[in-house]
Amino acid sequence: MDSFFRxxxxxxxxxxxxxxxxxxxSTMQPCLEILENGKQDKRVTIDGAGRSLQSALLLANELExxxxxxxxxxxxxxxxxxxxxDIFIVNSRSGSGKATEDAExxxxxxxxxxxxxGNPELEEKFENVILIKGDxxxxxxxxxxxxxxxxxxxxxxxxxxxxxxxxxxxKSFDNSCYNVIExxxxxxxxxxxxxxxxxxxxxxxxxxxxxxxxxxxxxKGVGINEIISRVIAIRYGHLHKEGLKxxxxxxxxxxxxxxxxxxxxxxxxxxxxxQIIKYAQQTGDVGMKLFTITSFKESNLARTNKWYRKxxxxxxxxxxxxxxxxYNKSIHKVTKTFFPQFExxxxxxxxxxxxxxxxxxxxxxxxxxxxxxxxxxx
Numbered sequence: 001m002d003s004f005f006r007x008x009x010x011x012x013x014x015x016x017x018x019x020x021x022x023x024x025x026s027t028m029q030p031c032l033e034i035l036e037n038g039k040q041d042k043r044v045t046i047d048g049a050g051r052s053l054q055s056a057l058l059l060a061n062e063l064e065x066x067x068x069x070x071x072x073x074x075x076x077x078x079x080x081x082x083x084x085x086d087i088f089i090v091n092s093r094s095g096s097g098k099a100t101e102d103a104e105x106x107x108x109x110x111x112x113x114x115x116x117x118g119n120p121e122l123e124e125k126f127e128n129v130i131l132i133k134g135d136x137x138x139x140x141x142x143x144x145x146x147x148x149x150x151x152x153x154x155x156x157x158x159x160x161x162x163x164x165x166x167x168x169x170x171k172s173f174d175n176s177c178y179n180v181i182e183x184x185x186x187x188x189x190x191x192x193x194x195x196x197x198x199x200x201x202x203x204x205x206x207x208x209x210x211x212x213x214x215x216x217x218x219x220k221g222v223g224i225n226e227i228i229s230r231v232i233a234i235r236y237g238h239l240h241k242e243g244l245k246x247x248x249x250x251x252x253x254x255x256x257x258x259x260x261x262x263x264x265x266x267x268x269x270x271x272x273x274x275q276i277i278k279y280a281q282q283t284g285d286v287g288m289k290l291f292t293i294t295s296f297k298e299s300n301l302a303r304t305n306k307w308y309r310k311x312x313x314x315x316x317x318x319x320x321x322x323x324x325x326x327y328n329k330s331i332h333k334v335t336k337t338f339f340p341q342f343e344x345x346x347x348x349x350x351x352x353x354x355x356x357x358x359x360x361x362x363x364x365x366x367x368x369x370x371x372x373x374x375x376x377x378x
Contacts, residue, residue, distance in 0.1 A: 001192050004359060009191070009352040011142040012151060013184045016348075019134045019152035020159075020177045025170060031128050032160065032169040034112045038069040038087060045082065045111075047074040047102050048091040051147070054231045055154040056091040056116070058340060061224050062161025066338065074102055084110030091157070093135065093149040095119030116156065118149050132156060144358050145238055145368040147351050150231070154347060155180050158340050180344060187318040187345040198353070200313040201291055205236070205357050208263055209245045216248045218258065221267040222275045228343045229267055232350045238368040239354070245361050255279075260287035263312075268292070269320030269342035271299025280304050293350075295320035295342055319345045 038044050044063060046056045053073070063069040082088070088106035092099040095117040103126065107113050115122055116130045123129045134149030159176040166172035191198070208217050217236065219229040230252055237249040258264070264283045268276040271294035280301060283290045291312045294302045302314040319342030358368070 001195055001198070002356060005198070005352055005356045006188070006192075008142045008355045009188050009348065011139060012148070012348050012352060013181065013188075015134060015143075015148040016152050016155050016184070017181050018136075019132050019148070020156065020181075022133045023130060023156065027128065027130055028160075028173065029170055031114050031130060032163055032173065034087060034114060034128065035063070035160065035164055036169075037112075038063065039067070043083065043086045044069055044071045045074055045086065045088050045106070046071060046091075047088065047099050049099065051150040051231050051234055052091045052093060052153065054227050054234075055150050055157055056089060057227050058154055058224065058343070059089070059157035059161045061227065062158070062338075062340075063164065065223075066161070067165060082106060082109050082111055086111045088113045089116075090114070091116045091153050093118040093132075093153075095122045100125075116153055130156070140365040141359065142355055143351070144355060144363070144365040145235075145372065146365075147235065151347060151351070154231075155344055158344060162339055176339065179339075180341065183319060183341045184345060184348055187349065190316060190318050191349065194316060197313040197315045201315060202353060202357055202360070204263060204289070204291060204312055205239075205247065205353075206361065209239060209247050209357075209361055211244065211246055214248070215259070215262045216250055217263045217265065218250050218255065219265045219267070220255070220276070220279050222273050224340050224343045225267045225269070225276075225346075228347050229265075231347060232265075235351060235354055238371045239358060239361075239363055240371045241361065241363045241367045242370065245363060255282075258282070258286055258288055261289060262286075263289045263291065266290065266292045266301065267346055268299075268301050268325075269295045269317075270323050270325045271296050271301035272323060273325040276301060280308070284308050284310075291315075293317055293346060296323045299323055315349075317342060317345045317349055319343070 046060050048056050060071040064071050088111040090099050090103045103113050113126050114128045115126045118132055132152050134152035159173050162176040163169045163173040219233045221229040233249050233251045236247055239247040266276055266279055277300055289310050289312055292301050292314045297316055305311040
């Protein structure tokens with residue numbers, strides 16, 4: 001295994017672990033209690049932008065799919081107007097701009113505001129601020145354009161969702177934080193055995209970085225993996241070096257516009273979800289290249305190589321305890337409590353691979369900044 005990839009992965013995990021340890025437990029406890037009030041017909045609204053929003057959506061996904069709590073994104077708030085006593089959750093590293101304006105408005109309307117941020121100044125504005133120190137001593141080579149806060153908040157939101165209905169919420173939250181870190185370490189041990197698919201994946205992305213390659217890369221998932229695929233698409237869309245390298249990534253949608261020799265990276269823990277299998281079949285309809293990421297090499301998705309000649313490989317990422325699709329849980333018996341360990345492992349793994357690809361192509365953080373969206377559009 002490439003030593004730089006290993007060092008990057010360990011750096012990202014250490015940053016997440018340090019961030020989780022720094023969270024003020026006296027702040028987390030009331031936030032978990034506020035969330036539990038969602039059982040009492042309290043609406044939950046999620047606010048944020050870019051990868052920070054996607055991290056918060058991990059919490060929203062668990063609240064909706066595991067507990068039946070209604071969750072809106074703020075841009076859909078017109079469908080369900082904010083009501084006094086409802087819950088408003090914001091995730092923003094900088095704690096500035098529209099997200100803070102929205103939170104201040106929600107506070108005036110009498111909502112319970114939970115603000116996850118890296119900005120300590122917000123503790124003076126809001127009562128329930130979860131301070132995430134996710135980007136202290138930022139290492140550009142390991143996390144070009146920054147990813148530490150977003151990854152830490154993704155894990156934190158997942159653990160909050162897990163602790164939601166437990167009797168001892170803080171103990172459950174602490175246990176899930178510990179288990180996530182252990183799972184991330186275990187996943188690296190599995191990756192150590194997979195030099196061939198890792199080389200295949202990085203070589204593929206290198207090919208699509210070539211300015212003469214006008215094909216498009218699609219990251220696709222279903223359910224929580226759809227959230228992770230959006231995060232990864234945002235990250236990989238910044239792989240750019242003026243006049244030399246550029247990766248054409250589709251953020252979301254546009255699947256019907258796929259063409260021959262485009263690349264689909266399909267993500268599924270079980271490798272058995274019906275819709276993701278259909279995506280694999282649809283890549284063959286137009287002659288796309290296909291790379292898959294699963295927890296099980298014997299799954300239907302990982303075995304696509306049995307019938308598809310443009311199949312480029314499968315990377316095994318740990319985290320899914322059963323080869324059962326939780327997305328199709330209505331027709332399957334799921335025997336274990338769900339936690340998005342596979343999804344978090346995938347997030348860290350693909351981000352560590354991005355750092356390796358950027359290094360190998362001499363793409364710096366300054367290069368990537370030139371492709372970041374205009375602040376005016378946030």
